Amino acid sequence: MIEITAKPYPLRLDPASSALIVIDMQRDFLEPGGFGAMLGNDVSLLRSAIVPCQRLLEVARKAGMLVIHTREGHRPDLSDAPPAKLARGKGPTRIGDLGPMGRILIRGEPGHDFIPELYPLPGEVVLDKPGKGSFCQTDLALILANRGIRSLLVAGVTTEVCVHTTVREANDRGFECVVVSDAVASYFPEFHRVALDMISAQGGIFGWVADSTAVCSALTRIAA
Numbered sequence: 001m002i003e004i005t006a007k008p009y010p011l012r013l014d015p016a017s018s019a020l021i022v023i024d025m026q027r028d029f030l031e032p033g034g035f036g037a038m039l040g041n042d043v044s045l046l047r048s049a050i051v052p053c054q055r056l057l058e059v060a061r062k063a064g065m066l067v068i069h070t071r072e073g074h075r076p077d078l079s080d081a082p083p084a085k086l087a088r089g090k091g092p093t094r095i096g097d098l099g100p101m102g103r104i105l106i107r108g109e110p111g112h113d114f115i116p117e118l119y120p121l122p123g124e125v126v127l128d129k130p131g132k133g134s135f136c137q138t139d140l141a142l143i144l145a146n147r148g149i150r151s152l153l154v155a156g157v158t159t160e161v162c163v164h165t166t167v168r169e170a171n172d173r174g175f176e177c178v179v180v181s182d183a184v185a186s187y188f189p190e191f192h193r194v195a196l197d198m199i200s201a202q203g204g205i206f207g208w209v210a211d212s213t214a215v216c217s218a219l220t221r222i223a224a
Contacts (some may be wrong), residue, residue: 002218006178007200013151013176019066019144022053023134023156023163023184025118026071028111030157033100035111037160041187043045046157050117052183052212053155057118059219066147068125070134071072073112080130080137133165141173151176153215154207155183160195166197167206173218177207180215192215 003012027033030046037043060067068186072082086095095105102109105158107128114167120126144152156163163184167177180198188191200209 002222004005004178004208004210006212007037008204008208011176011178011208011210013178015065015219017120017148018151018153019149020056020060020146020153020155021068021124021134021166022057023070023154023166024072025050025053025054025115025156026073026111027068027106027115028073030115031101031111032163033048035093035104036187037094038099038104039089039091043187045075046188046191047154048065048163048166049157049183049185050115052180053118055212055216056078056153056155056183059216060153061121062143063219064221065146065219066125068127068140068143069114069118069158070129070162070166071107071109071112071114071122072129072132073109074130076103076106076108082198090128092196107219114129117138125162131165132162133169134162135166135169135173144162144175153180154179156183158191159184159186161186164195164198164206172207178215179207181209181210181211183212 001012001014003010019025029036030043081109097104101111170177181196196209201208
């Protein structure tokens with residue numbers, strides 16, 4: 001067992017029954033020319049999470065933890081994309097349209113892929129999801145059950161959307177969730193701050209919040 005210094009209080013967990021899930025660190029969201037930038041967002045705000053995610057991956061791998069990488073995207077024929085999602089925003093460029101890195105958020109296109117700094121290792125779980133939450137229309141619950149996972153360390157983007165949705169889904173399924181505050185990021189700093197506050201409010205209504213230094217320090221003692 002390890003103890004992680006966190007809000008609203010320290011959490012003890014077993015790395016053997018814990019997994020690191022890195023959410024949607026994709027080129028379409030984090031690189032210039034991707035979907036996020038095309039929507040007018042400053043992608044450098046998301047890129048601040050890259051180094052903390054790298055540190056988390058290093059110690060989680062050394063500790064032998066299950067590592068899961070998710071990608072949001074759709075089939076080339078868009079049969080898994082709800083019409084309401086495709087229409088949302090009424091912008092000139094939408095999901096499925098051609099962008100600088102191929103068709104936007106389409107599986108197999110360059111923009112849908114992971115950024116090179118956080119590319120999965122062979123054997124690590126890659127989970128393609130059509131929605132915001134990592135449990136929706138995926139086999140994540142089955143993977144976690146088969147591995148006896150009870151606790152999740154959560155990183156990735158964006159804090160208030162795919163990270164928050166995944167944590168809420170996990171909370172309802174009985175998982176302990178630790179959101180790593182500097183390893184998640186948003187295009188909107190205020191949304192990021194409030195989203196983290198919502199996780200740990202009311203005694204940890206959705207889970208715990210800890211920074212990567214606290215999490216890595218705890219995991220390093222196992223990996224040593």
